[in-house]
Amino acid sequence: MKEKAFVLATDPFDDTALPELAGTQLHILPDLRSETYRPLMRRAHVFVVRSGAPVPRDILDDSPNLLGLVRHGVGLDVVPMDAAKRLAVPVANTPGSNAQSVAEYGMMVMGMLSRRLHIADATLRQHGWNTAKARVGRAHDLSGKSVGIVGLGEVGSRLARICHMGFGMQVLGHQRRPNALAEFVRPVTLEEIFERSDFVVLACPLTPETRRMVSQPRLRAMKPSAFLVNLARGELIDTDALLAALDSGGIAGAALDVFDQEPLPPQHPFFASERLILTPHLAARTCESDMRTSAVAARQVMQLLRGEAPQFLVNPSAWAASASRRVAILERLAGS
Structure with missing residues (x-):
């Protein structure tokens, strides 16, 4: 039986975006502790970051199956961009959605x-x-x-x-x-x-x-x-x-x-x-904004899982540098 791609997210998607992700195994982190992240990141094919709290800066170092990271939002200061550059991990965000x-x-x-x-x-x-x-x-x-x-x-x-x-x-x-x-x-x-x-x-x-x-x-x-x-x-x-x-x-x-x-x-x-x-960091949080942002984020998750460059790729050099790893990961997914 073919294994579903593992999508790890810091926060839930809006319900309207879930049909787009129906063919994946979507897991929402129960908390933002480093010890919670690490074993799940070893399995993750795509990591979706929404929370305003920065993720551990070294979390990408032990993510052998990762095809890319999607920022469910705009600001990249919560994403370990230095590690993404060093490890050639493609990163996308959702500009304009909120x-x-x-x-x-x-x-x-x-x-x-x-x-x-x-x-x-x-x-x-x-x-x-x-x-x-x-x-x-x-x-x-x-x-x-x-x-x-x-x-x-x-x-x-x-x-x-x-x-x-x-x-x-x-x-x-x-x-x-x-x-x-x-x-x-x-x-x-x-x-x-x-x-x-x-x-x-x-x-x-x-x-x-x-x-x-x-x-x-x-x-x-x-x-x-x-x-x-x-x-x-x-x-x-x-x-x-x-x-x-x-x-x-x-x-x-x-x-x-x-x-x-x-x-x-x-x-x-x-x-x-x-x-x-x-106010508690809620300027972007409306029903309409959540729907728009989740839709763009989910679409880019699926692009990564199909081996396509995500629509709003922010580090194009990482896409080229990760080509051989991407092919190997997708072949393992297809053959599992």
């Missing part, structure tokens, strides 16, 4: 910050109508305000369009690569983003260059009335510097969906600040 959901989240928390809705809700529940109205004070429209977006990829570009077309905001943009920007996005330096924006939105990848980019000097350059929104990775922000800026009134507030520690520890000082909107 971009609309993250962009909509960004727009929503900007509105909440501007209208101080998080403060209104908490105060109304605890202290009543009049106190809530008094504490909210003077809220502001979004129209006419400036939003500075760091990273004009899929998420940043969609958010820029929503801000400009839907709310009449002025859009400033900064990106690493000099790609063409929409005509309504004014390209500026990173320093100008922090100095001139009413909202600074982080939508860029985590790299050695962007780590802790939101530093004390850049926070000090922001307007006291400005807000910070992080849609990308927690490590982009110097946490101590942000807390100091919030406590001193150096900035008006922030909305954070990602953190340098996840899950966020229960006693973290962020919880004491009413200037913050905090």
Whole structure:
């Protein structure tokens, strides 16, 4: 009897993607401990990484049957890319599949910050109508305000369009690569983003260059009335510097969906600040986004199992270098 290909995943797929994987043996990791991973990785033909927690950096070293790794999402900082390069393991991701959901989240928390809705809700529940109205004070429209977006990829570009077309905001943009920007996005330096924006939105990848980019000097350059929104990775922000800026009134507030520690520890000082909107890394998590992302991830799993280059291969050199190993693994699967 032919053995089914073994697909190992850190998290479940959306149910709508399961028919695509029906011919495989799909196993979901019960936890993210290294000792749980290792024996299963020796059997895995495709490894699917969804969780925001990085996988063990050496996990690919003892994966003799691995045809490739699929990132169920976009960010590659949770994937051991150095090991994938060294061992010639093809890696694919799912760009754009959750971009609309993250962009909509960004727009929503900007509105909440501007209208101080998080403060209104908490105060109304605890202290009543009049106190809530008094504490909210003077809220502001979004129209006419400036939003500075760091990273004009899929998420940043969609958010820029929503801000400009839907709310009449002025859009400033900064990106690493000099790609063409929409005509309504004014390209500026990173320093100008922090100095001139009413909202600074982080939508860029985590790299050695962007780590802790939101530093004390850049926070000090922001307007006291400005807000910070992080849609990308927690490590982009110097946490101590942000807390100091919030406590001193150096900035008006922030909305954070990602953190340098996840899950966020229960006693973290962020919880004491009413200037913050905090959510548990869920900007991309909608029913529609899960369906789109799972569909793209499942399709690429099956491409790898058929010996085809996945649609969104991020390291093409590994595909060429893994040719002989791929043939041997697929022959063993076909003959089992």
